Amino acid sequence: MTVEDPRTTAVTGLGHYVLGLGDDALVLxxxxxxxxxxxxxxxxxxxxxxxxxDLLGQAxxxxxxxxxLEGAGRSEDDLAYLRLDxxxxxxxxxxxxxxxxxxxxLRIYLLSEYFILRYAALADSADSQLSAxxxxxxxxxxxxxxxxxxxxxxxxxxxxxxxxxxQAALADAEPYFDELFDDTWIHPDLxxxxxxxxxxxxxxxxxxxLDKTLSEADLELPGASRPFSGARHGRHTEHLGNLLALTxxxxxxxxxxxW
Amino acid sequence: xxxxxxxxxIAEGKTIEPHDPMPEDFRRSVLRQIAQxxxxxxxxxxxxxxxxxxxxxxxxxxILIAKVQDEAGHGLYLYGAAESLGMDQGEMLERLHSGxxxxxxxxxxxxxxxxxxxxxxxxxxxxxxxxxxxxxxCSYGPYARAMARICKEESFHQRQGYDAMRVLANGTxxxxxxxxxxxxxxxxxxxxxxxxxxxxxxxxxxxxxxxIKRHTNDELRQRxxxxxxxxxxxxGLTIPDExxxxxxxxxxxxSGPLDWDEFWANVNGAGPCTRERLxxxxxxxxxxxxxxxxxxxxxxxxxxxxxxx
Numbered sequence: 001m002t003v004e005d006p007r008t009t010a011v012t013g014l015g016h017y018v019l020g021l022g023d024d025a026l027v028l029x030x031x032x033x034x035x036x037x038x039x040x041x042x043x044x045x046x047x048x049x050x051x052x053x054d055l056l057g058q059a060x061x062x063x064x065x066x067x068x069l070e071g072a073g074r075s076e077d078d079l080a081y082l083r084l085d086x087x088x089x090x091x092x093x094x095x096x097x098x099x100x101x102x103x104x105x106l107r108i109y110l111l112s113e114y115f116i117l118r119y120a121a122l123a124d125s126a127d128s129q130l131s132a133x134x135x136x137x138x139x140x141x142x143x144x145x146x147x148x149x150x151x152x153x154x155x156x157x158x159x160x161x162x163x164x165x166x167q168a169a170l171a172d173a174e175p176y177f178d179e180l181f182d183d184t185w186i187h188p189d190l191x192x193x194x195x196x197x198x199x200x201x202x203x204x205x206x207x208x209x210l211d212k213t214l215s216e217a218d219l220e221l222p223g224a225s226r227p228f229s230g231a232r233h234g235r236h237t238e239h240l241g242n243l244l245a246l247t248x249x250x251x252x253x254x255x256x257x258x259w
Numbered sequence: 260x261x262x263x264x265x266x267x268x269i270a271e272g273k274t275i276e277p278h279d280p281m282p283e284d285f286r287r288s289v290l291r292q293i294a295q296x297x298x299x300x301x302x303x304x305x306x307x308x309x310x311x312x313x314x315x316x317x318x319x320x321x322i323l324i325a326k327v328q329d330e331a332g333h334g335l336y337l338y339g340a341a342e343s344l345g346m347d348q349g350e351m352l353e354r355l356h357s358g359x360x361x362x363x364x365x366x367x368x369x370x371x372x373x374x375x376x377x378x379x380x381x382x383x384x385x386x387x388x389x390x391x392x393x394x395x396x397c398s399y400g401p402y403a404r405a406m407a408r409i410c411k412e413e414s415f416h417q418r419q420g421y422d423a424m425r426v427l428a429n430g431t432x433x434x435x436x437x438x439x440x441x442x443x444x445x446x447x448x449x450x451x452x453x454x455x456x457x458x459x460x461x462x463x464x465x466x467x468x469x470x471i472k473r474h475t476n477d478e479l480r481q482r483x484x485x486x487x488x489x490x491x492x493x494x495g496l497t498i499p500d501e502x503x504x505x506x507x508x509x510x511x512x513x514s515g516p517l518d519w520d521e522f523w524a525n526v527n528g529a530g531p532c533t534r535e536r537l538x539x540x541x542x543x544x545x546x547x548x549x550x551x552x553x554x555x556x557x558x559x560x561x562x563x564x565x566x567x568x
Contacts (some may be wrong), residue, residue, distance in 0.1 A: 001349055026317075030312065031311065031404075033308075033320075034311075036304065036308045036311065036324070036327055036328075036331075037304045037305050037308045037327075037540075037543060038539075038542075038543045039543065039547065040543070040544075040546070040547020040548075040550035040551055041547060041550075041551065042331055042334055042335055042338075042348070043302060044547075045304070045331045046331040046332055046335065047330060049325075049328035050328060051323055051328055051330065052311075053321060053324045053325055053328060056317065056320060056522045057321065060317050060321070061318070061320075063317075066494065076315055076317050077316050077318075078318055081316075099546065100546075101550045106547040107513075154527060154552050154553055154554050155550070155555075155559055156553060157560065157566060158551055158552070158553025158555075158557045159549070159553045159556045161552075161553070162549060162550070162552070162553030164554075165549070171445045205429065208522050245313045247312050247313065250313045250314075250315045250373055251315045251316070254315070254431065254433060254434070255555060256429060256431075257315075257430055257431050257433075259318075259319050259423075259426060259427075259430075
């Protein structure tokens with residue numbers, strides 16, 4: 001058995017952690033981008049493309065940083081296009097298919113609340129690059145939250161049909177909540193050292209924000225689902241493989257080409 | 260109606276603003292042109308949007324999302340400009356969906372490879388700029404101002420498209436082939452973006468007299484050819500026109516005939532992708548109906564004080 005150098009382990013662990021943050025942003029960006037030209041209004045096409053673009057910018061910064069931390073010369077594109085689905089570290093809530101507009105907006109809302117808490121804490125990270133990326137991203141996800149939260153409330157209180165759809169979206173999303181607050185994929189030294197943030201510690205605040213929104217939207221958390229877990233460790237839903245098969249196809253068809 | 264005021268404003272080269280008197284034919288002509296342009300932005304998002312997922316690098320993906328986002332924004336400014344002539348976005352979308360209002364024929368061609376995305380930026384947006392820069396001096400104020408803003412973004416798209424082409428043209432053999440194939444397929448549709456030949460464009464003379472158009476279709480097409488040919492040469496790509504030759508006497512390139520039967524078939528609804536483009540637009544609209552209804556119902560409750568926002 002080899003003795004691990006805690007410093008090296010922590011650095012490897014940090015790269016792994018940053019990759020997970022980047023994958024969350026990248027995969028959600030892909031799902032948002034799928035909506036462009038399929039939104040209920042042109043205004044919403046504009047808004048969702050703006051959200052997709054912000055998230056993609058975050059993903060690029062985070063993946064590039066993860067590559068630097070790894071120190072093996074992998075670029076943002078190597079990490080985005082040449083990993084297998086089992087090597088992605090994003091949460092499952094980001095990857096499940098869009099469904100209807102109620103699910104689309106609820107998902108963006110739920111993850112934006114989560115990203116806000118995460119980035120606000122990481123803005124003080126001892127890793128200066130991660131801190132800078134997080135401070136910028138925090139402003140963006142705060143805007144995404146406002147936009148999506150308004151929709152959750154509008155749909156919850158709009159018509160009987162929209163309320164029914166919003167309630168169904170909540171039931172579809174709920175199994176993926178627990179995983180957001182799982183710390184098992186984060187090297188504990190990173191949290192102790194103030195580099196990473198304990199996601200478990202964010203849960204109460206996230207739940208409080210969600211409860212307030214659901215109350216304004218006149219929606220109720222079903223509370224009856226079996227939690228999903230495993231995506232942070234590479235055991236994803238059936239859907240990530242399909243998403244990557246599409247997004248990686250052209251890049252992989254031309255090995256080594258520049259674009 | 261005091262058409263003297265209208266005539267005077269036109270004669271003095273001033274813009275016509277929404278509150279100014281204007282002949283009904285002027286209003287209708289400008290509206291038709293703005294509608295065609297607005298709808299082109301919206302339909303044009305589809306073939307490009309279809310490549311966002313597969314964009315071969317995250318950098319190109321970001322550029323493409325931003326471009327499609329700009330197109331949605333252009334569509335919205337233009338619907339706003341049209342609204343100043345009395346037709347709102349909802350009515351214009353209905354007319355697009357029912358085929359009463361048209362969009363540019365170029366978007367009815369399929370975008371088959373990544374090089375098509377690059378060519379659409381380089382040639383498609385290049386042609387759009389040649390068409391649109393003079394429109395920023397168009398006699399209808401809201402349209403002219405919308406065009407000034409749109410042209411800045413289009414010029415950015417054109418440069419990004421050329422840059423993406425440059426990388427392909429200097430890339431692997433497969434990439435170079437892909438680039439040439441895209442030029443072969445998009446040259447004619449790009450030239451047709453300027454509309455029918457002057458001999459077959461019944462509205463041109465009046466539109467020019469009213470300052471809606473500043474140049475004829477053929478003048479603009481020639482300007483585009485003259486700009487584009489040296490760019491293709493710089494990229495090492497061949498323009499698919501055996502009759503293309505520099506005419507020193509005219510100071511322009513001479514070029515071969517275009518297939519105007521194909522153009523008119525496309526205008527009249529028989530373009531290669533016309534049905535699917537419209538079907539997608541209509542489906543998005545229909546699928547979104549319950550969302551728009553919910554938003555309206557919610558606003559209604561707020562207005563009636565049934566809810567505190």
